[in-house]
Amino acid sequence: MIELEDIYFSYPAADPVLEGINVRVDKGEYLGIMGGNGSGKTTLARLMTGLLLPGKGTLRVNGISTSDRSRLLEIHKHTGMVFQNPDAQAIGETVEEDLVFGLENLGLPVPEIDARIEKYLDLLGMRELRHRNIRTLSGGQKQLVNLAAVMVMEPECIILDEPVSMVDARCRKIILQHIARLNHEGTSIVHITHDPEELIWCHRLIVLSRCGITNQGTPHEVFGQLLDEKKMDVPVPYAISRKLGLPLALTTEALLEELCRSRSGN
Amino acid sequence: MSIEIRQLTHIYDAGTSRETIALDRIDLTISKGTVFGLVGGIGSGKSTLASLMAGLGTPAQGSITIDGEPPYPGRNVGILFQQPEDFFFEKTLFEDMASGLLHLGLTEEEVHKRIHSTLDLLGLDHQILDRSPFHLNRGTLRLAAFATVLTMRPGYLILDEPTASLDPKSRKRLVEVIKRISGDIAIIYISHRLQEVVAISEYLAVLEQGKVAFTGTVPGYLDWATGQDAWEYLPVLNQVMYGLQRMGFDVDLNVACLEDALEQIRLSLERT
Ligand SMILES: Nc1ncnc2c1ncn2[C@@H]1O[C@H](COP(=O)(O)OP(=O)(O)OP(=O)(O)O)[C@@H](O)[C@H]1O
Numbered sequence: 001m002i003e004l005e006d007i008y009f010s011y012p013a014a015d016p017v018l019e020g021i022n023v024r025v026d027k028g029e030y031l032g033i034m035g036g037n038g039s040g041k042t043t044l045a046r047l048m049t050g051l052l053l054p055g056k057g058t059l060r061v062n063g064i065s066t067s068d069r070s071r072l073l074e075i076h077k078h079t080g081m082v083f084q085n086p087d088a089q090a091i092g093e094t095v096e097e098d099l100v101f102g103l104e105n106l107g108l109p110v111p112e113i114d115a116r117i118e119k120y121l122d123l124l125g126m127r128e129l130r131h132r133n134i135r136t137l138s139g140g141q142k143q144l145v146n147l148a149a150v151m152v153m154e155p156e157c158i159i160l161d162e163p164v165s166m167v168d169a170r171c172r173k174i175i176l177q178h179i180a181r182l183n184h185e186g187t188s189i190v191h192i193t194h195d196p197e198e199l200i201w202c203h204r205l206i207v208l209s210r211c212g213i214t215n216q217g218t219p220h221e222v223f224g225q226l227l228d229e230k231k232m233d234v235p236v237p238y239a240i241s242r243k244l245g246l247p248l249a250l251t252t253e254a255l256l257e258e259l260c261r262s263r264s265g266n
Numbered sequence: 267m268s269i270e271i272r273q274l275t276h277i278y279d280a281g282t283s284r285e286t287i288a289l290d291r292i293d294l295t296i297s298k299g300t301v302f303g304l305v306g307g308i309g310s311g312k313s314t315l316a317s318l319m320a321g322l323g324t325p326a327q328g329s330i331t332i333d334g335e336p337p338y339p340g341r342n343v344g345i346l347f348q349q350p351e352d353f354f355f356e357k358t359l360f361e362d363m364a365s366g367l368l369h370l371g372l373t374e375e376e377v378h379k380r381i382h383s384t385l386d387l388l389g390l391d392h393q394i395l396d397r398s399p400f401h402l403n404r405g406t407l408r409l410a411a412f413a414t415v416l417t418m419r420p421g422y423l424i425l426d427e428p429t430a431s432l433d434p435k436s437r438k439r440l441v442e443v444i445k446r447i448s449g450d451i452a453i454i455y456i457s458h459r460l461q462e463v464v465a466i467s468e469y470l471a472v473l474e475q476g477k478v479a480f481t482g483t484v485p486g487y488l489d490w491a492t493g494q495d496a497w498e499y500l501p502v503l504n505q506v507m508y509g510l511q512r513m514g515f516d517v518d519l520n521v522a523c524l525e526d527a528l529e530q531i532r533l534s535l536e537r538t
Pocket residue numbers: 011012014017035036037038039040041042043044084400401402403404405406431433
């Protein structure tokens with residue numbers, strides 16, 4: 001779906017941000033990206049959507065090079081991105097206008113547009129925000145709108161840059177489950193976050209630093225490494241299950257099951 | 267020495283079809299020398315309350331006083347906005363940081379000193395001062411916004427999601443700084459990161475649809491949340507302990523850290 005080969009990138013008059021980065025996101029894959037502040041995560045996301053071009057190396061989305069500017073529209077048809085700054089994304093004045101905009105560009109008939117908007121407003125539990133002016137929403141509400149605006153397009157690949165950083169626990173759970181379901185149905189996902197607990201559903205996880213990719217593997221593998229290196233947070237249930245020598249658990253529910261089992265095993 | 271909030275109500279777009287009662291008869295007292303956590307679901311009114319406490323906007327009804335005076339931003343109260351982008355207007359970070367201080371009537375020398383010592387406190391590279399705030403990565407931008415508010419040395423400091431988009435290292439640093447300065451001032455700490463709020467706050471209030479659903483100490487808060495089986499209000503660590511209690515394990519709900527939790531679980535497993 002997305003291939004980055006030996007990517008170099010620097011902003012004008014600044015030190016290089018990415019040097020020799022290789023990343024692949026397969027069709028239907030869910031890739032998590034973690035890494036310190038300023039390690040280049042957002043830059044990587046901007047490169048993946050063709051908003052920035054690599055200084056060196058090739059970057060292809062569905063086989064199309066992002067440097068081929070004549071085919072940028074095709075790339076944008078395949079991929080959608082939720083921005084880290086929730087104000088950077090809105091196009092419309094009201095929530096509805098914002099969602100309609102992209103769908104009209106896809107050339108969908110009006111009833112289909114309406115049906116899709118209903119569907120995603122419902123899924124994300126934000127029906128009552130439909131006619132609100134986006135600028136007057138709360139921080140978390142804006143993030144919901146941005147997610148809906150991308151999901152409603154039903155792209156093949158969704159890139160999420162800290163999509164739920166200002167969302168409460170209940171809402172976050174709903175959103176994460178929904179992202180997992182989209183992925184299950186075939187959507188490729190790239191999910192950037194500082195919060196390992198958001199990445200329990202991802203297939204593969206990479207950790208970025210200014211020196212390149214320092215860790216990669218399944219969440220279990222990478223969380224294990226991070227716990228040993230003590231350099232980053234891992235999900236609490238994972239840390240507890242590993243330190244107690246239980247089968248590894250990524251969620252509270254799974255951990256409680258393991259603890260229950262280990263007690264009856266005693 | 268405190269912020270007194272009495273019967274505070276705030277309504278957006280009153281009288282229209284979009285009317286939103288953001289705050290509904292809020293009563294709170296926040297004393298100097300404490301960290302006061304403020305939590306609640308999205309759209310529950312936290313940022314609205316924050317900006318009214320910071321003297322930005324006039325409440326529809328009720329009153330807010332700080333040490334008996336009305337809130338006056340930059341004088342008796344400072345606020346870190348939820349979105350750090352809202353802080354910056356100038357070409358360089360330095361100009362942005364300096365403008366508020368110059369406005370307070372400080373000399374240029376004092377302005378330089380305050381800015382540099384605050385960057386040191388937060389472990390920020392002084393080189394960022396010459397950069398455009400809009401070219402900073404978001405975590406650094408948030409730290410820079412925090413530094414900007416700190417230089418003003420407010421007696422009451424409101425932090426709206428201060429650690430969103432920060433990596434674990436910066437988060438730890440910020441929490442240390444807050445602990446260090448909170449002895450002399452009051453800090454209002456708004457966050458969806460419950461683990462953090464519970465660890466840092468002495469008192470805590472929960473907003474639900476503009477109303478105060480709970481106010482009290484941290485242990486009181488945990489009891490309140492479990493009393494209504496509201497898992498979503500518990501930090502993950504306390505969720506685990508609560509789940510274990512419900513399964514009949516003999517463990518405390520109120521654990522301070524991972525090690526504490528592990529110790530309790532081990533002991534409890536040995537006993538069975
Ligand atoms: N528009 C820009 N112009 C110049 N430098 C930039 C620009 N955007 C980012 N940078 C720099 O590039 C580096 C990587 O930034 P990036 O935003 O990709 O980091 P990040 O990993 O997303 O960080 P965060 O976790 O804080 O969001 C940082 O040093 C940042 O200051």
